[in-house]
Amino acid sequence: MSSQGLNGIIHKKDLDTVSSSGMDLSEKTRSASFLQQDNRVEFYRSLSEGVEIMGIEEAIKNIPEAKGYYGQAFDSLKRQYPLDTQGGYFIRIKKGRTVELPIQACLFLKAQGFQQKVHNLIIVEEGAKAYLITGCSASEAADEAFHLGISEFFVKQGAYLNFTMIHSWKEDVSVKPMSIAIVEGGSSFISNYICLRPVKEINMYPTAVLKGEEAKASFNSLILSHPGSLQDIGSRVILGARNCQAEIVSRAVSKGGKVIARGHLKAEQKDIRAHLECRGLILTEKGTIHAIPEMESEFRDVDMSHEAAIGRINKEEIEYLCARGFSKEQAQSIIVRGFMDVNVLALPDMLKQEISALEDKTLKGSF
C-alpha cells in the first residue's frame, strides 16, 4: 500500500485511460478512493468520516459484519457466483451520514491477457446517503484481457445510493459484471451506466430487489456500440413490496456493433409503479440493436408501462438543424450527442458537468 496519493500510483501512460473512466486522480472532488490493478489492491483512502473503504479480503478479515453480507445478495436469489475472485472493494457508509462528495473506485486491467475477477461489497446503512463512481478501464497493453466484477449492494432502510459505473475498455477486452442490489423500505438505489469506448463483449444483467415498502430503483444507461462489439446489457427490478417504484431507461447508439438492450420489471406485490424506456439509434448498415423489454405481474393493481423505439436518425431533425446553418455532418453529430445527453442519467448536479465533459472528450469526432 502506498502512502502517496492515487495520482502517484498509476503509470503515466495509463493516466488518460483511467481518467476516461471518471476517476479524479487528484482526489479533490472525492470523499474516498480505491484502486485495484489486475489482482492487486494498490490504494484506498477515505477522506470522509462517514465512509469506510478497503479491499474486500481485508474487510472480511477485520470487519465481522462484512463476512455476513458477503454472498448474501446472490444467495437470496439463489444465484451462483464465482468464488475464485481476487480483490474488489468494500465500502460502507455509516448510518445517517450524508456523504456529499462522490466515492470513487477504479478497477484497472494492466497486464496482457489478465483475467481480473473481483467481488465488491457496498453497504449503505440506515438513513445514509452517498454517491459512488466505479471506473473500469484497460491499459494499452491489456490485450485480450477479461474482467469479471461481482457487486453486492445493500441499501438499508431509508438510505440512498447513486451509483455510476463507467466502462472504458478496448476492442479485445471481454467483460462480465454481475450485480445485485438489495434495497430496503423507503430507500433508493440509482444505477447509471456509461459505455462509450470499444469493447469486445459485455454481458450484464444487474438486478435490484425492492424489499421494503416505498423503495425505489432506477437503472439508466448510455451505450455506444463500435463495429465488432457485442453488448448484451440489461437491467432488472423485482418490486417485492407495496408502493415501490422502478424505472429503466436506456439509450443505445450503434456504429456497427450489436447491442441487446434488455429490461425486466417484475411486480411481486400490488400498488407498484414501473416504467421501462429503450431508445436506439442505428448509424450504419451493419449496426444491430435488439430491444427486449419484459414486464411481469400477477396482480391487477399495478401501473407498468414500457416504450421502445429503434431507427436511424430522423431526416427531419437533420434538415431542421441544416435550416439553422449546420452542415449535414454537424447536424448528425449534434443529434447523436443529444441522444446520449447526460440528463438521461439520474446524476447529481455536481457530477453532471463532469460526466458531460467526459462524454464530450470520449465522443469527439466519433460521428
Added chain:
Amino acid sequence: MLEVRNLTVAVSGKIILKDIDLKIEDGQVMVLFGPNGSGKTTLIKTIMGFGGYKIKKGEIAFQGKIINELPVDERVKLGIGIMYQHPPKIRGVKLKQISGFLSSDPDIIESLSQKLSLSEHLDRDVNLDFSGGEMKRSELFQVILQNPDLLLLDEPESGVDIENIHVMGRVLNEYLKQEKKSALVITHTGYILDYINAQKGCVMSEGKFWCVGDPREMFDAIRDFGYEKCKECICPHKA
C-alpha cells in the same frame, strides 16, 4: 432579392406547384394566402431546399444566383431563413446550443430570449414539451438570431395567444424595418398583418397564383367571400 421563375414542383411524384412566378424585391414583405393544401408550404420548403420537394421545371434565384441545386445549409449562408410551422423535437439538443451557434453575442441572445419570454427555455431540449406558442416564439427567436435577408414564415401566429402575437409581431416588425430585410409570410388568420408592413399579397390555390394585390384588402375579401371568389374575380395574375 428572390425570383422564382416558372417553377413546377412535385412531391412523391405528384405535381404540387405549377408554373409559379414570384418576385420579392429587397426590403419587400409579401403575404401568401390560400386554402389548406394549396401548395404554400411546399413553395416555402422548396425555396429552402428541403428533401422531397423535387423541382421539375423552372428556377429559383436568390440575390441573382440560381440556387436550385444548393443544399439547405448553403442557402442559409446566402441569407435565407425559415420559421417552421411544425418544427421537430430533438432530444438532448438544447435551444441554447442552437442559439449559441446562430449568434456569438450572448447579450443579443439574452435580450431577445427575454423579449420572447424564452429565457427558461434555453436549457431545454428544443421543441420537446414546448406548447404551440412556445414553439412559435422559439422559431422566431432562432430565425432572428440567424439574421437572414429573406425570412420565410410559415404561419408564424397559428396557435399563439393574442398577447404573444403582440410580442412576436413587435419583434418581427422591428426586424423587418431594417434595411433590405424581406419576407415571404404564410398566414391564415391574418393577425400578423396588424404588425408588419406587408406590401404585396397573393392568393394561391391548386398550386397556382390567382391574384395579386394589397394584402389587407385581399385578406378582407377572403374573409368576406372565401378563396373561391378570389379565383373568379381576377384572371390568373403573375406575382
